[in-house]
Amino acid sequence: MGEVDVRPVTGIGVSPGVAHGPVARLAEPPRLPETDVPEADVPAALERARAALAEVAAFLDERSAQAGGEAADVLLAQSMMVLDPALPDRIRARLEDGRGLAHAVADAFAGFRDALTATGGYLAERAADLDDLRDRTVARVLGVPMPGVPDPGHPFVLVARDLAPADTAVLDARKVRAIVTELGGPTSHTAILAKSLGIPAVVACADAAGLADGTPVLVRGASGEVVVDPPDSLVEAAEAEAAAQAAALAASSGPGRTADGVPVALLVNVGAARDLTAAAAADSEGVGLLRTEFLYLDRAEEPTVEEQRRSYAEVFAAFAGRKVVVRTLDAGADKPLAFVDHGDEPNPALGVRGLRLARRHRRMLDDQLTAIAAAREESTADVWVMAPMVSTPTEAADFARAARAHGLPVAGTMVEVPAAALRADAVLAACDFVSIGTNDLGQYTFAADRMAGELADLLDPWQPALLELVRITGAAGAAVGKPVGVCGEAASDPLLALVLVGLGVTSLSMAPAALPAVRLALAAHTAADCAALARLALTAPDAARAREEVAAAAKQM
Ligand SMILES: C=C(OP(=O)(O)O)C(=O)O
Numbered sequence: 001m002g003e004v005d006v007r008p009v010t011g012i013g014v015s016p017g018v019a020h021g022p023v024a025r026l027a028e029p030p031r032l033p034e035t036d037v038p039e040a041d042v043p044a045a046l047e048r049a050r051a052a053l054a055e056v057a058a059f060l061d062e063r064s065a066q067a068g069g070e071a072a073d074v075l076l077a078q079s080m081m082v083l084d085p086a087l088p089d090r091i092r093a094r095l096e097d098g099r100g101l102a103h104a105v106a107d108a109f110a111g112f113r114d115a116l117t118a119t120g121g122y123l124a125e126r127a128a129d130l131d132d133l134r135d136r137t138v139a140r141v142l143g144v145p146m147p148g149v150p151d152p153g154h155p156f157v158l159v160a161r162d163l164a165p166a167d168t169a170v171l172d173a174r175k176v177r178a179i180v181t182e183l184g185g186p187t188s189h190t191a192i193l194a195k196s197l198g199i200p201a202v203v204a205c206a207d208a209a210g211l212a213d214g215t216p217v218l219v220r221g222a223s224g225e226v227v228v229d230p231p232d233s234l235v236e237a238a239e240a241e242a243a244a245q246a247a248a249l250a251a252s253s254g255p256g257r258t259a260d261g262v263p264v265a266l267l268v269n270v271g272a273a274r275d276l277t278a279a280a281a282a283d284s285e286g287v288g289l290l291r292t293e294f295l296y297l298d299r300a301e302e303p304t305v306e307e308q309r310r311s312y313a314e315v316f317a318a319f320a321g322r323k324v325v326v327r328t329l330d331a332g333a334d335k336p337l338a339f340v341d342h343g344d345e346p347n348p349a350l351g352v353r354g355l356r357l358a359r360r361h362r363r364m365l366d367d368q369l370t371a372i373a374a375a376r377e378e379s380t381a382d383v384w385v386m387a388p389m390v391s392t393p394t395e396a397a398d399f400a401r402a403a404r405a406h407g408l409p410v411a412g413t414m415v416e417v418p419a420a421a422l423r424a425d426a427v428l429a430a431c432d433f434v435s436i437g438t439n440d441l442g443q444y445t446f447a448a449d450r451m452a453g454e455l456a457d458l459l460d461p462w463q464p465a466l467l468e469l470v471r472i473t474g475a476a477g478a479a480v481g482k483p484v485g486v487c488g489e490a491a492s493d494p495l496l497a498l499v500l501v502g503l504g505v506t507s508l509s510m511a512p513a514a515l516p517a518v519r520l521a522l523a524a525h526t527a528a529d530c531a532a533l534a535r536l537a538l539t540a541p542d543a544a545r546a547r548e549e550v551a552a553a554a555k556q557m
């Protein structure tokens with residue numbers, strides 16, 4: 001970088017692109033008064049608390065309406081938590097114990113959090129959201145602004161310790177040029193959201209803590225570099241690079257191909273009915289992962305076969321003539337269903353989830369396959385089905401048999417458990433295709449909870465051990481000529497996509513916004529380039545080195 005001293009700080013790049021601008025930090029949570037004075041008028045204080053809770057709920061509802069997509073559901077769920085009648089009861093009890101209002105609110109949330117944590121599973125994960133809701137409510141009773149995304153009146157680089165769903169849901173890509181967070185991992189919702197908005201983002205950047213408001217920074221979302229006080233020459237070069245990249249992206253279209261014409265199907269992930277229009281409009285070859293959970297979660301009763309049929313028919317109509325890979329229900333454990341008895345699970349991620357739920361509730365799987373088959377009958381979409389959380393060839397065979405018995409001709413399985421990758425040859429002998437879910441495969445390979453921001457380095461999809469499991473699976477697919485897809489977040493990283501193709505992956509499924517960059521990267525590299533990059537990544541000592549070495553080598557190609 002010439003004579004100028006530019007030492008970037010680094011994190012994990014989770015959304016590609018180059019951007020620069022002054023730092024604006026997420027507004028800090030309010031501080032509780034140091035001395036706690038009892039409220040003279042408890043009923044009046046309780047009324048203020050109720051008003052603050054209502055204000056926070058209204059704020060979340062408004063953001064939910066603006067957000068759309070999965071973010072809208074998260075925000076609505078949060079708004080319901082704030083309106084839980086247990087909260088005012090807890091606040092009243094604290095006020096009557098002699099606490100001041102702000103402390104009473106904070107204590108009440110802490111008690112509520114403990115109660116949720118004790119229930120385990122999905123609700124326990126939601127408990128972390130309560131800290132954000134507590135801060136917003138305390139800010140309102142203290143009469144200070146709610147913590148959250150700043151609006152300095154000009155474009156900025158948003159820097160935060162971490163981002164709550166309420167913050168990320170309404171980020172405006174015209175104002176937020178890039179995102180840098182201290183915490184968060186490659187599969188965190190910050191990463192997924194930044195990618196879907198096309199905002200360059202770096203997570204797990206410990207040095208972000210030292211970035212003060214107004215500091216100019218240049219962010220490289222692909223490599224995870226953040227250059228502090230970048231010299232003009234570097235900014236100009238980055239701007240030229242970004243403009244060239246934008247022009248190239250806008251010009252890229254059509255099916256995925258390597259530079260020497262090897263087809264790599266480019267597909268989209270769809271997780272909610274409301275994402276459908278945008279997903280169908282994207283230049284893709286179809287849906288590589290339809291997450292059907294949206295039909296089952298957050299409802300008191302099981303959807304009927306007819307209701308399911310209508311939903312699937314809507315998706316198939318939007319993708320008429322294209323491929324749609326429907327994943328059967330991936331509930332259980334961290335995503336419990338209100339209408340199913342899940343039993344007591346001390347270790348939810350290792351419990352009865354995904355296809356395992358069919359051991360207890362076989363009829364639910366049969367009903368879902370019936371509905372998918374009925375919707376397929378009336379459509380021109382090329383409908384494939386696949387099962388989540390498959391661990392053995394026997395499970396894969398059982399699922400494929402069930403699918404065929406329902407008149408569904410193409411049945412596959414997800415590879416999300418190391419056991420399925422290690423026996424990919426036998427799994428593939430038992431079904432028609434596999435799709436690698438790198439989010440869960442990373443979690444189970446590294447024994448690291450995918451929600452744990454602190455373990456982000458272990459969950460990095462560039463981890464060579466994870467790539468080794470992809471290699472085994474890819475080789476098994478190549479040996480028998482059956483498709484091997486990737487539908488986890490790894491597929492949306494243009495550089496990693498090259499490595500995956502080099503490991504034998506034949507299709508990549510991702511957020512629609514990520515497609516053009518992946519298409520462009522493929523078009524610039526031959527299959528032999530991809531294989532060489534894959535060898536580099538596999539032999540690197542860790543994820544960071546794998547990424548660095550592949551980036552350097554790809555530039556020379
Ligand atoms: C695609 C995957 O499934 P989900 O993220 O829905 O668990 C995965 O695990 O990589």
Ligand SMILES: [Mg+2]
Pocket residue numbers: 388416437439440
């Ligand atoms: Mg998964």
